[in-house]
Amino acid sequence: MSRYCEQCGKAKKACICRWIQVLDAKTELWILQHPSEVKRAIGTARILTLSLPGARLWVGEDFSEHPELNTLLAQPDRDAYLVYPGEAAMPISQLADAPLPAHRRRTLILLDGTWKKAYKIWQLSKNLQGLQTVSLDNAEQGNYRIRKSPKVQGVSTVEAGYLALTALEGEGKFTPLLETFEQMIDTQIRHMPPGVFERNYTS
Template structure:
């Protein structure tokens, strides 16, 4: 479905691309029924980027959730509640032990974990896995809610509440990440960070609950289709849709039509390249 605002070119509401570059007709219908579900944490600045590849995954995969994420520029709190425990306890005040690390603090009880962070902190809560509440969250899944405050003058607001099911993994090349080819357990949900590589790294550090998950990494020898139009800091840093497709193949979730998503992404890059060439030609004539 197209739309046209005053002074704006027509665009497609479904894929958020200009109507003349609409991706919808290039994608299979219905979407692929992926057995490994996908959760995309999308940086707030990435949604409108003309080369954002997550839109291909969103339109092309049936079992996918999108979670918008913003930077922590003042303060944020993360409440983590293991799914195995009574969900009625997830909103109860936490009375327990507190570990204060200066620019972040962790309060934990037998039922919940609360992580309070400030701007520029890099909270590491991996040690909580030594306690029953941490082991329960890691083994049986958990619910996490992020409450953020943008400044001293503004009120708190809930940015997201997300269920992280058992069998979830994070696709990110952290120091603890293992190669996809070496995975020896069942992966049921793939979490991917969508943003520039700098923004993805910041999302990783500012969302401490990601430390409760196994981390997987792609083969660094893979080259990105982005290389001609968007900076790739080093080998193995791929677009969101490339990362999802390659990970699914390694995890055994091979579906007919999966490679078609990469073809749509490649066509989107071709569109961007042509638009850039047209712009340069127009400037040359002026």
């Protein structure tokens, strides 16, 4: 009998399914996950795919020739943006101010991995380099208490999804994403050996 939950993929003692709420988003989220993230106990991408029926997740490093992704990107009624910082990135607030015609679909692509791994995906995936990039100008310092980021405003994948959707579709609607995130973190901390969290994450 597996010790992992079949739905969320986490160890049963750290299962997050009880906190998941299914949410309706007009914006589609696609997640490109680096292979090193697949079995991470503290990974947050699964919160998005469980909560948002329209979310998709693919695992890989080079998505240049990914058939399903390329087919979807080629759809003429789709406006796809890559959430990735950079000099050419459009602030998410600016995108939110741009009206979306009723006959078009808006898609945001998130890269799930450390900054180094996300950059590797971006560098290798030629099909992503032709997309308009979007920066999260509504991001403050993330609350990923059990995974340090070298960036002051480093946020987890679920936080990035929450910030992007909130900017585009309004406050309050996607708060359950953060509530599940907080419950996941608290559960992981409770299962750490005594003193590990204080020693490694509060300095």
